[in-house]
Amino acid sequence: MPSLLISNTNNEPCNHGWIHADRIATIDYSTFRIPEPRQRKAASLELTLQTADEFFNQGIQLIDQRSFSEATEAFFSSTQLQWIFTAAHIELGNAYSALRQYDKALEAHTNALGNDPASLIAHYNIL
Structure with missing residues (x-):
């Protein structure tokens, strides 16, 4: 099972209610999928390329x-x-x-x- 180590940036409490900013959590990213480009929503930005x-x-x-x-x-x-x-x-x-x-x-x-x-x-x- 591939996993990714991330730091506790959300300041989530542990099982005992303490917040450990220095702890590292693992995330199973084998089930995480980025949507296909055709399924992603286009950003609604109005950009102009005028000089x-x-x-x-x-x-x-x-x-x-x-x-x-x-x-x-x-x-x-x-x-x-x-x-x-x-x-x-x-x-x-x-x-x-x-x-x-x-x-x-x-x-x-x-x-x-x-x-x-x-x-x-x-x-x-x-x-």
Whole structure:
């Protein structure tokens, strides 16, 4: 009978009610079976494989459609994927300004200025 030694990580009590963290238990894994791949459930994760540039372009399209809230999400995703993407920070600030969320707009423009201190657009938008 094949068995596997595991440590008592669940802190299960012994027959006398004591918890022995240093004890090792055996598990009979000859009867344990991993389900076949066709029987396993697929994870319901929504993963996207978009680049920072793709999120940025999506944000520009959303700005053109005047969907500023969705544009902020796209620009924010772009900045999270590539923090030094100064144009994404600037456009994020512009989208926040259009939504009248001036504190977030100032933060985005300040981040753009932190990435590129010579950016005239970031300086202008902060003023």
